[in-house]
Amino acid sequence: MNQVEGKVAIVTGGGSGIGEATALLLAAAGAQVVVTDINLVTAEETVETIKDQGGEAICVQHDVTSESAWTRVCEATLAEYGGLHILVNNAGVSGAGLPDFEEATLATWREVMNINLDAVFLGTQKAVLLMKDSGGGSIINLSSVMGMVGGASAAYNASKGGVRLLSKSVAVYCGNMGYNIRVNSVHPGFIWTPLVRDLVDHMDEGNMTEEGLREMLTERHPIGRLGVADDIAKGIVFLASDDASFITGSELVIDGGYTAV
Numbered sequence: 623m624n625q626v627e628g629k630v631a632i633v634t635g636g637g638s639g640i641g642e643a644t645a646l647l648l649a650a651a652g653a654q655v656v657v658t659d660i661n662l663v664t665a666e667e668t669v670e671t672i673k674d675q676g677g678e679a680i681c682v683q684h685d686v687t688s689e690s691a692w693t694r695v696c697e698a699t700l701a702e703y704g705g706l707h708i709l710v711n712n713a714g715v716s717g718a719g720l721p722d723f724e725e726a727t728l729a730t731w732r733e734v735m736n737i738n739l740d741a742v743f744l745g746t747q748k749a750v751l752l753m754k755d756s757g758g759g760s761i762i763n764l765s766s767v768m769g770m771v772g773g774a775s776a777a778y779n780a781s782k783g784g785v786r787l788l789s790k791s792v793a794v795y796c797g798n799m800g801y802n803i804r805v806n807s808v809h810p811g812f813i814w815t816p817l818v819r820d821l822v823d824h825m826d827e828g829n830m831t832e833e834g835l836r837e838m839l840t841e842r843h844p845i846g847r848l849g850v851a852d853d854i855a856k857g858i859v860f861l862a863s864d865d866a867s868f869i870t871g872s873e874l875v876i877d878g879g880y881t882a883v
C-alpha cells in the first residue's frame with residue numbers, strides 16, 4: 623500500500639540535490655508537493671519534471687531564513703492543497719569558503735546558523751501549528767553525519783548538531799501535547815550534489831580536482847562509494863510515510879558506514 627498517497631508535502635531547497643530527489647520521489651508516490659527554493663528557476667524545473675511524470679506540484683520562491691516567507695509558503699500550501707502533512711526542512715549550505723575557526727567571526731558563524739539551524743526552527747514551528755489542526759504529520763529535518771562527529775567547519779557541525787536535538791526536542795514536545803506529529807532527523811554521509819562538488823573550489827588552495835575530491839571522500843565510506851541523492855530521498859520518504867508511524871525523535875543515518883569507523 624502507498625503510504626504517502628494524498629498527503630501534502632513541503633520540500634525546502636527542492637531545486638537541487640537531495641531536495642529535488644525527495645520532491646520527485648514524494649510526487650511519484652502520490653503526494654502533492656510544494657517545492658520551495660531561494661532559486662525559483664530550479665524549483666520550477668523540479669515542478670516541471672514532476673508534472674511531466676504525472677505528479678502534482680507547485681513551486682514557491684522561498685528564503686528559509688525569512689519568517690514572512692514561511693508564512694507565504696504556508697498560505698500558498700493551504701490555498702492550493704488545503705492542509706499540510708509532511709515538511710522536509712532540507713535547504714542548507716556547506717559554509718565552504720568561509721574562514722577557518724581561528725579567523726571566523728560572529729557574522730560568518732551566524733551566516734551558517736541562520737540557514738542551517740534558525741530556519742529549521744522557523745519551518746518546524748510553522749509546520750507544528752498547521753499540522754496540529756489537521757490530524758498530525760511528519761517533519762523531517764536534514765542534519766548530517768557532521769551533526770554527529772566533527773570534521774567540517776565548527777559552524778556547520780554545530781548547526782547540524784543543533785538540528786539533531788531540535789528535532790528530538792520537538793518530537794517530545796509534540797508527544798507530550800498529544801499531537802500526532804512525528805519529528806525526525808536524517809544524517810547523510812557525503813552525497814555527490816552541487817553542495818559537495820563545490821567544495822573542490824575551496825580545497826588544497828584550489829588545486830583539488832573533482833575526481834580527486836571524489837576519491838578522497840569515497841575512501842571515508844566503508845561501502846566503497848559516495849551516496850546519491852536518491853539514497854537519502856528514499857529514507858526521507860519512508861520517514862514521511864505511515865510505515866514510520868512509530869518513529870519519532872529518531873535519527874536516520876544513511877552514510878555508507880561513514881560513522882561506523
Ligand SMILES: NC(=O)c1ccc[n+]([C@@H]2O[C@H](COP(=O)([O-])OP(=O)(O)OC[C@H]3O[C@@H](n4cnc5c(N)ncnc54)[C@H](O)[C@@H]3O)[C@@H](O)[C@H]2O)c1
Nearest residue numbers: 635638639640660685686712713714766810812813815817
Ligand atoms: N550533499 C551532502 O553530502 C550532504 C550531506 C549531509 C547533509 N546534507 C544536507 O542536505 C541538505 C541538502 O543538501 P544538498 O547536498 O542537496 O545541497 P544542494 O546545494 O544541492 O541544494 C541545496 C538547495 O538549498 C537551496 N538553498 C540554499 N539556501 C537557501 C535559502 N536561504 N532558502 C531556501 N533555499 C536555499 C539552494 O538553492 C539549493 O537548491 C542540506 O541541508 C545539507 O546540509 C548534504
